[in-house]
Amino acid sequence: MRKAMLALAAALPVAGLLMAAGLSDAGAATASSAVISTDSSWSTGYQDKVTITAGSTAITSWKVEFDLPAGSTMGSYWDALDTPSGQHQVFTNREYNGSLAAGASTTFGFLVSGTGQPVNCKLNGQPCGGGSTPPTTTTTTTTTTTTTTSPPPPTGAKFSPYIDITSATPALADVARATGQKTFNLAFALADSTGCNVAWGGTIPLNDSRVIGEVNDLRALGGSVTVSTGGAQGPYLENTCGSVSALTAAYEKALDAVGSNSLDVDVEASIPTATVNQALLAVQQARGTTISYTLRVQGQDYGVDPFSVSILQDAASRGLNVLVNPMVMDFGFTGDWGQAMVSAANATIGQMKTVWPSKSDAQIKAMLGLTPMIGVNDSGMVTTKAAAQTVLGFAQSNHIGRLAFWSVGRDNGNCASGGVSPTCSGIAQGLYDFTNLYKGFNG
Numbered sequence: 001m002r003k004a005m006l007a008l009a010a011a012l013p014v015a016g017l018l019m020a021a022g023l024s025d026a027g028a029a030t031a032s033s034a035v036i037s038t039d040s041s042w043s044t045g046y047q048d049k050v051t052i053t054a055g056s057t058a059i060t061s062w063k064v065e066f067d068l069p070a071g072s073t074m075g076s077y078w079d080a081l082d083t084p085s086g087q088h089q090v091f092t093n094r095e096y097n098g099s100l101a102a103g104a105s106t107t108f109g110f111l112v113s114g115t116g117q118p119v120n121c122k123l124n125g126q127p128c129g130g131g132s133t134p135p136t137t138t139t140t141t142t143t144t145t146t147t148t149t150s151p152p153p154p155t156g157a158k159f160s161p162y163i164d165i166t167s168a169t170p171a172l173a174d175v176a177r178a179t180g181q182k183t184f185n186l187a188f189a190l191a192d193s194t195g196c197n198v199a200w201g202g203t204i205p206l207n208d209s210r211v212i213g214e215v216n217d218l219r220a221l222g223g224s225v226t227v228s229t230g231g232a233q234g235p236y237l238e239n240t241c242g243s244v245s246a247l248t249a250a251y252e253k254a255l256d257a258v259g260s261n262s263l264d265v266d267v268e269a270s271i272p273t274a275t276v277n278q279a280l281l282a283v284q285q286a287r288g289t290t291i292s293y294t295l296r297v298q299g300q301d302y303g304v305d306p307f308s309v310s311i312l313q314d315a316a317s318r319g320l321n322v323l324v325n326p327m328v329m330d331f332g333f334t335g336d337w338g339q340a341m342v343s344a345a346n347a348t349i350g351q352m353k354t355v356w357p358s359k360s361d362a363q364i365k366a367m368l369g370l371t372p373m374i375g376v377n378d379s380g381m382v383t384t385k386a387a388a389q390t391v392l393g394f395a396q397s398n399h400i401g402r403l404a405f406w407s408v409g410r411d412n413g414n415c416a417s418g419g420v421s422p423t424c425s426g427i428a429q430g431l432y433d434f435t436n437l438y439k440g441f442n443g
Contacts, residue, residue: 010416032059035050048112051107052064061093068112068116074294078220081110158401158443169409172218186226192238195226196237196247198253211258230265248283265280267296279317304348329383
């Protein structure tokens with residue numbers, strides 16, 4: 001009996017050390033874990049981050065799966081691949097973040113439209129361990145406090161060319177890798193055949209895997225996108241969504257899908273001005289969204305057309321902050337085309353001064369964008385690289401707010417013999433000459 005007591009006493013210090021280290025006689029192995037936390041949230045959705053941490057043993061790949069409650073839908077995501085089945089999401093690692101040494105961590109993120117948080121989280125088939133951590137929630141291992149903030153910040157991009165996202169080529173990330181240009185306007189978010197339901201080009205589902213994959217690949221390179229609505233074809237969301245609340249929801253759904261907080265409304269048809277501006281104001285007040293109006297030019301000495309001016313007057317009366325983006329294309333002119341585009345820009349500045357008379361010249365110019373159509377325009381004029389350089393020189397010397405062009409898919413010389421095409425400029429040029437010309441514009 002005394003020998004047993006001595007043996008027990010000798011063992012106690014060792015046991016105490018094991019307990020103090022959080023270990024036990026059963027061994028020091030710890031399991032890998034995944035913790036879901038909310039980075040930011042707003043009235044119609046939120047942004048979550050998942051942190052995967054390897055346990056005592058290194059892992060070579062990971063799979064995180066969970067369910068979204070009814071009424072919540074997955075939007076854009078990054079640093080992972082998602083293979084959804086209904087409300088069940090299955091995220092797997094990318095090629096660069098699957099291998100984790102013991103104790104090492106990695107993260108991926110996603111946007112959700114709706115307020116329901118993920119449930120039933122599993123990591124490599126086992127319970128996530130850390131569980132889901134919604135705002136101001138404490139787990140047994142960590143405490144995560146999240147304040148409600150705005151969605152992703154506006155792009156603040158000084159150059160953001162349009163790209164027809166309904167076309168599979170060129171892919172956003174391919175352009176970014178080839179040129180270094182990482183901000184783009186996605187054209188166009190329209191209403192589908194069922195009514196006030198957002199679809200790319202009116203036909204491709206908003207959460208189409210190819211489109212979302214392209215945006216995620218661009219984001220992995222540090223890029224961002226602006227959602228553009230309207231355009232030359234329609235059906236416009238602005239005309240299909242019959243109320244301020246319905247249009248507001250459609251705008252927010254489109255932004256959430258691609259993780260954007262920049263919205264561009266391209267007006268080439270009549271719209272219900274008051275309804276649109278009220279919806280845009282609601283989005284801007286709720287999310288801090290950057291808003292731009294892309295508008296038709298009536299002539300080189302006139303500026304944008306009278307209906308466009310009335311849209312801006314209504315926006316100003318409501319306190320809506322907008323960037324004014326005249327389309328310097330397809331308007332009557334005399335003389336040099338490059339100088340004609342500059343004349344149209346100056347005329348638009350004059351119109352803007354009447355809409356916002358209290359703003360300084362510098363403030364007005366900072367609210368101006370310019371968007372030429374590269375190469376052969378629909379009405380026959382030709383924006384050569386020299387003409388585009390004239391526009392760039394004006395933009396630089398006047399410190400305007402933004403440059404763009406239509407469109408990246410046309411930025412090549414594959415049909416140098418002329419003509420208007422959605423896939424080439426119609427002039428002799430190298431691949432991405434116009435993108436490379438404008439990409440350095442910084443206001």
